[in-house]
Amino acid sequence: MSVQQNAEHGSKSSSSSLSSSVPESDDDVTIGTLLAEAKKTSERSLGKRLSHLDSIPHTPRVNGKIPDVDNATLDHERLLERLKTYGLAELQVDGDGNCQFRALADQIFRNPDYHKHVRRQVVKQLKECRKNYEAYVPMDYKVYLKTMKRSGEWGDHLTLQAAADRFGAKICLLTSFRDTCLIEISPKDSPHTKEFWLSFWSEVHYNSLYAVDDLPTRVAKKKHWLF
Template sequence: MLRGARPHEDEYDPPRGGGGAGGGPPGDSGDPAAAEQQEHRFEKALREKKGFIIKQMKEDGACLFRAVADQVYGDQDMHEVVRKHCMDYLMKNADYFSNYVTEDFTTYINRKRKSNCHGNHIEMQAMAEMYNRPVEVYQYGTEPINTFHGIQQNEDEPIRVSYHRNVHYNSVVNPNKATIGVGLGLPAYKPGYAEQSLMKNAIKTSEESWIEQQMLEDKKRATDWEATNEAIEEQVARESYLQWLRDQEKQARQPRKASATCSSATAAAAGGPEEWSGRSPRQRSAAPSPEHPGLHTELVPPSGKPPSPGTGPPKPPSPCAPAR
């Protein structure tokens, strides 16, 4: 049952009692340092005990609608859409909701349509019915201080909001369960299907990119291999050519050396026995005497006449003369 709303009640009115300093509501200690520590303890408790994460919403008067938009649409910037649908729903069900507003209901709706006007428990009840999802409110504890139910009961994940310093709402999400799109009445919609589809597309794109990268790397390696082979072939051809030049130079030197040897031998043969024997005619014709080893005798022909000039032992053949 909704509690009566005061004419200018622009935020949720939490249960009175302990929690804050002096018996005030939780988070109303008046000490900024203590309030900051309380915020950290609150976030840590929700994360460790429930696995929930508090997502900070912009503090501009639309924080409640931002928190709901974050969980329904996945984007807090769609808060104006959520606000419009909520106000339209309240007007269509004015006979029921007007009982909980003390001011003129039309005036109330017109005021709440402004983008910087805070939402309260009346709007939470309307949004719980609109999206057919429970709305849970957490305030510095791991259990909700209030829960607004829709008309029909179902197993859909609740819309969770956290209430801070009695003036601000944040979005409380369960990262292990998909909630975006739940309650929009989309036919055949499955929570998390969009995320799964995006993940599959991302994996497919990543695999295709990896394959293209591998093909590019293989092409680069093939190009490098071809360039290396060309360099090796060029080096082998260069070495072969240099070796051929060395062989040609070596062969060109060998005929000149043989020609010089032939020229020297021909000159020695043309000069007579004196040139190629290295001894005088007398030394060649003299021989030691058997009776007197220290004396030499003249070699005379059997006729007893000395040899005529120009005669003597035959000349040795020229080393360069062709064989017969």
């Protein structure tokens, strides 16, 4: 089993039962907008901490080669050291194949359990604006969309670009890459109105990112109040 499969397989059964019992609603977008407003102070704090770092131009791409155990371990140690250096902390999300969407859902809605809604919105963006994305997909685009619709399918850097476009957000990745600490993914056709902060253990796992002092204590929320 690969490093990524090991990392994501462990919590798959427990997390899938939780997420499958939670209904989704298009009202989540409105709720998410309100919650995003409440995060602006935290966003500014993170931005200040990393403002001196140069980010690299982002090229959307599908997932790359999964690193071997030794390289993955070194990557993780490098990421943990960067978190410590900049006073940042990860809100850990389940490694069930949905980690990118869970981390985005936490940043948008302050609840990783909204990951199904985030995935639907991202796939909708990929489908509606096909001409913006299909050149980056080295396979039949319809097959890619069908695959990406499935819960448990790993998100890639193309789905991050689609999420940035869909939600009007700049997505900031603190990475484990040796030569690249920070990647910023901005909407292509409009200025961003919010920022989402994620950590990225290269080709293995995403988590939601906060300043240490702002790291929430997350309790699973019931969603009946949305309806």
